[in-house]
Amino acid sequence: MPAKVRVFVILMLMSATGLRAEHSRAIDLDEVVVESAKRPVLHMLAYVREYSTLSTYDDTVRLFREKYVDFMLPPDNWKKHAGWTRPRPLASRSYYRFTDAHGKDSVSDAFPEHFSWSDWTSIFRRRDLHPRLRGIREGTDTLPGRYGAAEIWRREGDRIDITVDLLADPVARSWIPSMAGFLDGDIDFQRLKVHYRLDNIDDAGLSARDISCVTYEIESDGRGRNLSRLLKTGGGKPCVTTRCDIYIIDKEYISAKEAREWERGIGRAGDIEILPPPEAPELSPQTIELMARVDNLDRDAVRLGREADRRLASFKPSEYKLTIVRVVKSLIKKVKNLRK
Secondary structure, three states, rough: HHHHHHHHHHHHHHHHHHOOOOOOOHHHHHHHOOOOOOEEEEEEEEEEEEEEEEEEOEEEEEEEEEEEEEEEEEEOOOOOOOOEEEOOOOOOEEEEEEOOOOOOOOEEEEOOOOOOOOOOOOOOEOOOOOHHHHOEEEEEEEOOOOOOOOEEEEEOOOOEEEEEOOOHHHHHHHHHHHHHHOOOOOOOEEEEEEEEEEEOOOOOEEEEEEEEEEEEEEEEEEEOOHHHHOOOOOOOOOOOEEEEEEEEEEEEEOHHHHHHHHHHOOOOOOOOOOOOOOOOOOHHHHHHHHHHHOOOHHHHHHHHHHOOOOOOOOOOOOOHHHHHHHHHHHHHHHHHHHHH
């Protein structure tokens, strides 16, 4: 039942039964969200924590990254604003560690090649509730796929956990449509799972506003186009693993004008401190050590000690610049001679 109708029905029942304040009693009502026609766009802010590893037969690159991202979800078939369901970065901090078989162990806050899968994740707008979980408070069910269990649903009260294996059945790809192009390409995926936790759900269906946490687990053989230039791949495909946890920290219905302002970047977080939400687990000692090493880097010394790339800037004046200088000097000489 729509939220507005439910509120109206409750008020009518209270009036018809003649409830008075002196005879009132506690009544537990479901949480409702009243949507305004003037603020139809759902804007969600989230904290992202990811662990990614890029490995070849000789080199290993480990990445820990924290981000603030946002999602913009207008009503279905809304023409004023398309929105986005992929996480758009607002602020980010990256910590890299490089090791190889010869004992190299260095860290940095940058790497010239993007190999993480976290930016290709996405969330759903609306989904139907599993029919066997309607009208009950607790229950579990599994949907079989072509190559194994495609979906595992578990309900406990108004909370639902859903685990989806996109490799178990092609139909499951609808949970992360942004990954469909990679699944049909030349990248061999060994693992591709997504886990949703949703709160305050009802039997009407699942909406993006119910999402509280999303976890992605992705493992692939092959990623990126320039890795052979940066790492020793030995002619084979590098292995990439990504675990990405998305914690929704704020949800708000905004107007079309506010949505356009966020799209243009006016509402972006910018260069601010990134703080994890209370529900995020404590970082491991290895991750804390990596963060400390990167934060203590002497970036000026690193920059000064790097050899300049001669392909980007020449150390000798170009010929056309020398020609211009000669012409200008000649004109100045002629002007001086005329004044004599």
